[in-house]
Amino acid sequence: MxxxxxxxxxxxxxxxxxxxxxxxxxxxxxxPLLAQPDVTKPFDVYCDASGNGLGCVLMQEGRVVAYASHQLRKHEANYPTHDLELAAVVHALKIWRHYLLGNTCHIYTDHKSLKYILTQPELNMRQRRWLELIKDYDLEIHYHPGKANDMELRKRILDEAHMSMFTMHPGSNKMYQDLKQKFWWTRMKREIATYVSECDVCQRIKADHLKPVGMLQPLEVPTWKWENIHMDFIVGLPPTQKGYQKSLEMAPFEALYGDVEHPLNWSEPGERVTFGPDLVSQAEEQVKLIHGNLKRAQSRQKSYSDKRRRPLVFELDDHVYLRVSPMKGVHRFGVKGKLAPRYVGPFKITEQCGPVAYRLELPPHLAAVHDVFHVSQLKKCLRVPEEAVDTSQIQIEPDLTYEERPIKILDQKQRATRRKAINFYKVQWSNHSEEEATWEQEEYLQTKYLAPSPEPLTASSPPPLASSGSSLRPLLRSLPRLHAATPAVLALHSTASA
Missing domain, CATH: 1.20.5 (Single alpha-helices involved in coiled-coils or other helix-helix interfaces)
Structure with missing residues (x-):
């Protein structure tokens, strides 16, 4: 600018x-908030130079006091590297003269030769002129290696290698193999693995290649009849056309409950027999044997199942992703097929309802969904994203898709061609921030979105589809240069049409 x-x-x-x-x-x-300078204490000045400008930071006791920068002029851009680094120091001394003159200050630079500038025997005319200025200050120049300030550079390299349109979110191994050809730093492979594992897009989209979670939880063997009652609902089974099944040679009811007793018992009544202690003890031994066999069978089945599973435990207030498959009407989010997100969220854990079940804090629009989920439907969120999509504002269509609608016009520009001038408008879309606004042509917005309507448009109600006679030009001429305060355009459009 x-x-x-x-x-x-x-x-x-x-x-x-x-x-x-x-x-x-x-x-x-x-x-961050700037600190109030104390002239009785020494100052620290960090200086650096690039091919475009100079940058300086004034600090005291680890807190920032002031920032300064200077864009290089045409003749300054021709300075050698040594003079550019020295120019950054001189610029800091000039702009903060009222702080540094008469006080002790420490200058930190990543150009090591400046450390010996005061003792160099041969200097050019420019350096001699600047040296006369430097001698007026009580300062000490320190060498600060540039690799000590590479945290922001690492973040930029990782973002470019992982989230650019040419990389498409590779895995940690692929990303490491690509970066190690040109870059290296300590614990590089570990940082790449952590970065990829905390990526919000990768956590929601990519499939898991690990063992399924959730250890088998067998039911307790009861010691008395009707002690525990369990119910399971099985749906989708094919109905039988006849009561008798040839494969079983009986009706399914008989196979499940046994032979049906006739209401009239025509058998001969037997003699009354009194059970003795031998028969009771024999029955108790049989019950113990059956009880032990059931426990051994459960233990054997649990060992078989747990070999192919892994345990996973969450803590309260942890954030987890929810698998979208069992959620009718909410999953897919406008994308079908292989590119559909496998998880939504993250959601906060509020309660542990059992060894493998957790209660989640769901948004109000999911109140009809039971908020207790098995651990196999959850995935731990390693880093909560700063901006998560608010699913409550997404209008799900019957085909499990949603359509983005314009809610605000931020700016306007005009591009001239040989025959006519084309108007462009910067539009903020629903479920997106102002930074994600896009430039759209007037004809596209007029055809698809805007139409006369007696009701004003709000952020919660999307605009209706357009008619062929609607126009944007009378509306947007009345808007100011920056339309950040304009919540919608339909009400103004109807006013202009009237």
């Missing part, structure tokens, strides 16, 4: 200018 303020410069607000302006606003609103 600095080039727009030059003399005789043509004012052209390009997408790069808009991106720089939004980045500047974010930096100003999210910058």
């Amino acid at each position: 600095t080039s727009l303020t030059k003399k005789n410069a043509k004012y052209t607000w390009s997408p790069n200018c808009e991106e720089a302006f939004q980045s500047l606003k974010r930096s100003l609103t999210t910058a």
